[in-house]
Amino acid sequence: MTDFTMPSIPGSATARLRKPDLSPGRISRRYAAERRFRLYGVLAVGLAIVMLALLLISIVSKGYSAFMQTRINLDITFDAQELDPQNTRDPAVLKAANYTPPIRKALSAQFPDVTERTDRRRLYDIISNGADRQLMKMVLANPAIIGTTQSVSLLAGDDFDMLNKGRISRNVPEAERVLSDKQLGWFDKLQSGGRVHYAFNLDFLTSGDSREPEQAGILGALIGSLLTMITTIVLALPLGVMSAIYLEEFAPKNRITDIIEVNINNLAAVPSIVFGLLGLAVFLGFFGLPRSAPLVGGLVLSLMTLPTVIIATRTALKAVPPSIREAAYGIGASQLQVVLHHVLPLATPGIMTGAIIGLARALGESAPLLMIGMVAFIVDVPRSIVDPSTVLPVQVYLWADSPERAFIERTSAGIMVLLVFLILMNAAAIFVRRRFERRW
Structure with a gap:
């Protein structure tokens, strides 16, 4: 019986059934292509992880400090003549009272040399303008503190909070800062006296929005x-x-x-x-x-x-x-x-x-x-x-x-x-x- 090989015609079934090229060079090139493809996949996944990590680090590094707040201890005198002149302890009267003067008097007592009107206004900015509501809640919860002097931890203003957290640089000219040199000196004096401290910002999680950033909650x-x-x-x-x-x-x-x-x-x-x-x-x-x-x-x-x-x-x-x-x-x-x-x-x-x-x-x-x-x-x-x-x-x-x-x-x-x-x-x-x- 004669053994012969049928010639391969391009496009025919015989041509399609031919054995693949298994030469060492072709096999090595195929393995190299597979390795490159795997490397590209690993690099893509790694790049995605790095970008995600950078995003999270950026967000956390800027936002973690919002869960802490700067507070300042002041000796507040709850003057009965200002808060409850008739000595009735009526909640309606206590709610209508003005609790801002006791805060300003406490600040003035710490800085008696501040006499000019402009400087006093800047001094009062150390304390948040929502601190008066804190005092009102204290008096409503315990009217017996009227007529006494209490050490109260009050919320600092937003700029001083940023200063305490290192978000405002001291190493720039005064004209480029939101706080003047005098305000920095006043804050440093309070800090050296042990009146400035951090506290967990529970208000951020338990209150609504506000125009004042230090009072804004989510x-x-x-x-x-x-x-x-x-x-x-x-x-x-x-x-x-x-x-x-x-x-x-x-x-x-x-x-x-x-x-x-x-x-x-x-x-x-x-x-x-x-x-x-x-x-x-x-x-x-x-x-x-x-x-x-x-x-x-x-x-x-x-x-x-x-x-x-x-x-x-x-x-x-x-x-x-x-x-x-x-x-x-x-x-x-x-x-x-x-x-x-x-x-x-x-x-x-x-x-x-x-x-x-x-x-x-x-x-x-x-x-x-x-x-x-x-x-x-x-x-x-x-x-x-x-x-x-x-x-x-x-x-x-x-x-x-x-x-x-x-x-x-x-x-x-x-x-x-x-x-x-x-x-x-x-x-x-x-x-x-x-x-x-x-x-x-």
Whole structure:
């Protein structure tokens, strides 16, 4: 039997079945390309980690000091003739009293040589203009201190707080500083006398916003974000999950459902400010809902989150193995029973993970909320979804736009609180996935 080799014709099956070139040079080049590809991947991951670390370091280094505040101890004399001339101890009279003079007298007692009017005004700036409310609360809580002298720790003004934290440099000319040389000398004298100290800034976490940076707190924005997210969850999650279940399990496959699916995918890519314009026109303009309220903010964010929830839910439903459905049909279950009792429980981890990630994205949005008026300056902490409020991203935006130096650390501290909120939401997504995860 004659053995011969059929010639290889370019493009023929014989040419396609030829043995690959396994020469040492080609193999070494292929391994080198694989090593380079792995190196590129490691470098990309490393660069991303370095950039993230630099971002976090920058935020923390500027914002950690906001959780501490400078306080100054002064000997305050609660003069009965000024605070309660009739000696009635009536709370209404005590609230109406002027608590600023005792603070100024205490400062003047520390610096008796300061007599000029301009210098006295600069001296009084050492103490925050909200310190009088602190004294009022002390008197209302314990009227017996009227007529006595007490050592009281008062909040320092924002510029002196920045000076104590090293945010204001002493090594620049006086004309380039916000504090004069005299003010630096007064503060140094108080510091050398042991009257200046640090304290944890509990007010930052327990009070609302303020025009004065040393008094500004984040509780109002935190509660506003919480109320807005609760409204978003209540509206977007049930509607999104039910819509996805119908489209994936019950809806007929025709032209109408195809159009709906395409529009849902398109809505997921629409810029968020478009939803803000929709909320401004519909919820505020047409329905007349209260402006700058968590209810309206939740409605707008629900519209923005709904496509993401639907897409994530449909993906989770598709991931359930067909054998689960076939087994349920085999024992006589109806289509509704198959979906609710078998498919939906197994898809819950994916549904919840996608939903929480979508809600986390909504938490960081500010553009749509600016359109519905949640950029307003709100001092009071909201108590319901119809009270005026703001949210964390908008609060950070407001502080970043303020000219005072002390608001820089408030801005970074607000970002830190927002990041903690996002981390908790993502941790909740991981917990839900681990809790309900099933392996096949």
